[in-house]
Amino acid sequence: MRVAYQEIIQNLEKILLKNGFTEDRAKLCSILFTQASLDGVASHGLDRFPVFLEMIRKKLVLPNQEASILDSYGVFERWNGNLGPGPLNAYQCMDRAIQISKELGVGIVALQNTNHWMRAGNYGWQAAEAGCIGICFTNTKPNMPAWGGSEPKLGNNPLVIAIPHSDGHIVLDMAMSQFSYGKLKTYLREGKEMPFDAGFDADGNLTKSPESVIANELALPVGLWKGAGLSLLLDMLATILSGGKSTFQVGESGEEFSLSQVFICLDAEKIGIKEWSEEKLDAIISDLQSSSTFVGSEIRYPGGKIPEIRKQNMEHGIPVDEKIWKSIIKEL
Amino acid sequence: MRVAYQEIIQNLEKILLKNGFTEDRAKLCSILFTQASLDGVASHGLDRFPVFLEMIRKKLVLPNQEASILDSYGVFERWNGNLGPGPLNAYQCMDRAIQISKELGVGIVALQNTNHWMRAGNYGWQAAEAGCIGICFTNTKPNMPAWGGSEPKLGNNPLVIAIPHSDGHIVLDMAMSQFSYGKLKTYLREGKEMPFDAGFDADGNLTKSPESVIANELALPVGLWKGAGLSLLLDMLATILSGGKSTFQVGESGEEFSLSQVFICLDAEKIGIKEWSEEKLDAIISDLQSSSTFVGSEIRYPGGKIPEIRKQNMEHGIPVDEKIWKSIIKEL
Numbered sequence: 001m002r003v004a005y006q007e008i009i010q011n012l013e014k015i016l017l018k019n020g021f022t023e024d025r026a027k028l029c030s031i032l033f034t035q036a037s038l039d040g041v042a043s044h045g046l047d048r049f050p051v052f053l054e055m056i057r058k059k060l061v062l063p064n065q066e067a068s069i070l071d072s073y074g075v076f077e078r079w080n081g082n083l084g085p086g087p088l089n090a091y092q093c094m095d096r097a098i099q100i101s102k103e104l105g106v107g108i109v110a111l112q113n114t115n116h117w118m119r120a121g122n123y124g125w126q127a128a129e130a131g132c133i134g135i136c137f138t139n140t141k142p143n144m145p146a147w148g149g150s151e152p153k154l155g156n157n158p159l160v161i162a163i164p165h166s167d168g169h170i171v172l173d174m175a176m177s178q179f180s181y182g183k184l185k186t187y188l189r190e191g192k193e194m195p196f197d198a199g200f201d202a203d204g205n206l207t208k209s210p211e212s213v214i215a216n217e218l219a220l221p222v223g224l225w226k227g228a229g230l231s232l233l234l235d236m237l238a239t240i241l242s243g244g245k246s247t248f249q250v251g252e253s254g255e256e257f258s259l260s261q262v263f264i265c266l267d268a269e270k271i272g273i274k275e276w277s278e279e280k281l282d283a284i285i286s287d288l289q290s291s292s293t294f295v296g297s298e299i300r301y302p303g304g305k306i307p308e309i310r311k312q313n314m315e316h317g318i319p320v321d322e323k324i325w326k327s328i329i330k331e332l
Numbered sequence: 333m334r335v336a337y338q339e340i341i342q343n344l345e346k347i348l349l350k351n352g353f354t355e356d357r358a359k360l361c362s363i364l365f366t367q368a369s370l371d372g373v374a375s376h377g378l379d380r381f382p383v384f385l386e387m388i389r390k391k392l393v394l395p396n397q398e399a400s401i402l403d404s405y406g407v408f409e410r411w412n413g414n415l416g417p418g419p420l421n422a423y424q425c426m427d428r429a430i431q432i433s434k435e436l437g438v439g440i441v442a443l444q445n446t447n448h449w450m451r452a453g454n455y456g457w458q459a460a461e462a463g464c465i466g467i468c469f470t471n472t473k474p475n476m477p478a479w480g481g482s483e484p485k486l487g488n489n490p491l492v493i494a495i496p497h498s499d500g501h502i503v504l505d506m507a508m509s510q511f512s513y514g515k516l517k518t519y520l521r522e523g524k525e526m527p528f529d530a531g532f533d534a535d536g537n538l539t540k541s542p543e544s545v546i547a548n549e550l551a552l553p554v555g556l557w558k559g560a561g562l563s564l565l566l567d568m569l570a571t572i573l574s575g576g577k578s579t580f581q582v583g584e585s586g587e588e589f590s591l592s593q594v595f596i597c598l599d600a601e602k603i604g605i606k607e608w609s610e611e612k613l614d615a616i617i618s619d620l621q622s623s624s625t626f627v628g629s630e631i632r633y634p635g636g637k638i639p640e641i642r643k644q645n646m647e648h649g650i651p652v653d654e655k656i657w658k659s660i661i662k663e664l
Binding site: 149224229235295 | 403405406407408410436437438440465477478479480481482483485486493495502504506510528529532535536538553554555556558559561562564565567568569571572573575578579580581598602603604605608609612613615616619620623624625626627629630631632633634
């Protein structure tokens with residue numbers, strides 16, 4: 001089924017108000033959830049809203065705790081998320097990184113003690129909309145093995161790199177696992193194998209079986225030992241820059257809360273790249289799309305499809321899972 | 333065979349002096365090549381020295397051109413490599429990023445019109461030795477396909493993330509291809525298949541055959557479409573930040589020169605993370621290494637083996653390929 005953008009936002013807003021959010025915070029939080037579904041990433045949008053409410057009821061997410069500044073060193077600031085809602089904290093800290101970059105060319109905010117930011121790409125779009133290159137990453141609970149390991153030790157630690165571009169921003173939003181557990185579960189429900197190796201079975205062999213990967217919680221790091229290394233370093237950076245918890249500490253509670261995140265902005269105007277940036281990006285994209293292909297398929301680039309998806313969903317309503325939507329409506 | 337560290341440096345230095353380098357530059361350049369081999373990365377150390385000399389003879393690498401500043405915006409600077417030797421330009425720009433970060437907490441230098449920096453990790457070690465978190469990346473000529481593409485369009489664009497750590501710095505040095513062409517050629521010579529999928533065959537199927545991957549120049553991006561995306565974004569960032577050439581433009585000449593690079597530093601002391609950084613890193617490493625394993629093998633982390641390799645090679649001499657060493661000695 002499809003539901004209109006405004007209708008979704010209004011409903012989420014009412015529910016958040018009932019759950020202790022102040023008006024402004026309920027509104028922004030609703031927009032951030034809806035934005036994810038609007039852009040075709042329902043897995044980190046509406047699909048997560050029921051879990052988000054559960055986290056609020058467990059008092060792991062505190063609706064009206066705002067992020068507060070801990071330390072300021074000019075370009076670099078450290079903030080405490082005070083266990084507030086992850087999307088609001090992330091939005092606030094990316095906004096702060098944007099502000100710093102508008103003044104100093106570059107702005108970096110490290111955030112400790114925050115919660116799941118839901119769709120990572122939102123904050124990349126936020127930076128790009130403000131005319132900034134935006135880079136951000138978060139740690140997570142342990143959900144991938146170290147290279148050679150037989151238990152989850154690494155987070156899939158999503159990384160976003162966003163570049164402003166007038167024809168639609170270029171936004172890479174990638175977790176360090178080849179497939180998300182959400183995607184694995186979808187294939188499992190449909191009784192299908194994954195199209196590529198997705199993790200390890202109980203004997204440590206690469207497997208395409210979603211059942212096996214889920215059972216062992218051994219999702220495959222992108223690029224095998226390389227993604228395992230990148231995941232580790234992102235966790236280390238988020239932890240030491242924010243002064244917060246690392247993936248293994250997040251894992252200790254059995255719940256995924258109190259995460260560490262980093263937000264980096266470079267303001268295109270302030271560092272003098274505006275005059276050539278568009279032209280150079282267009283040339284790169286045009287060369288990429290001129291590539292010969294094996295299957296005659298179109299070559300895509302990160303974020304390239306989003307303006308069209310957004311337009312379709314604005315016109316025809318946002319696709320929502322009927323079961324999820326019913327469970328949300330019940331909260332009204 | 334093994335050759336002593338100092339002996340290698342002295343020989344390289346003499347050869348560079350004969351090839352037009354001034355004394356200081358010959359010395360530093362020799363150290364950077366030797367450092368790579370010392371750390372066990374001969375593929376980007378001594379093994380490349382003959383190719384480096386060839387690039388000098390072709391006048392694609394200009395021995396005494398120094399990098400010069402183009403624009404300064406406080407934290408962010410843009411430099412021109414003036415087609416000087418890649419290792420010297422990279423060292424100079426990472427040094428400049430370190431200096432800026434010592435003053436402002438963060439320093440970013442984008443470098444255009446430079447040459448192959450040889451071993452990427454060197455500049456990560458350089459930053460970490462100076463007490464800085466260092467992040468750097470470079471573009472390359474096209475040597476990987478876009479996702480779905482049947483010709484090389486993306487560079488394997490190495491990325492380095494380095495974190496200072498008193499027990500040996502943590503340095504991730506990863507190209508965006510699962511295996512380097514150097515590694516593919518080694519397996520081909522030995523008549524072996526790669527241990528994991530390494531690229532595509534002429535029909536676009538994943539293959540472990542080094543012969544097939546090399547013939548089609550279709551090395552596999554790490555994490556399939558994810559690494560393809562990351563590679564593209566790194567090229568875009570290097571290009572627009574430096575104002576220099578992108579991967580496809582580098583590819584147009586048929587030679588790999590005039591690259592774009594970015595160097596980022598955060599000074600640990602200046603941003604107030606020194607008091608907890610060691611302890612947090614030790615805890616993460618200790619948790620990682622406590623992982624159960626499938627094969628009883630030790631869990632490694634990026635850079636973790638280097639202090640031991642370095643010690644061994646300092647004591648017993650650096651392993652060098654006999655044929656390569658002979659061809660180098662001939663240049664004396």
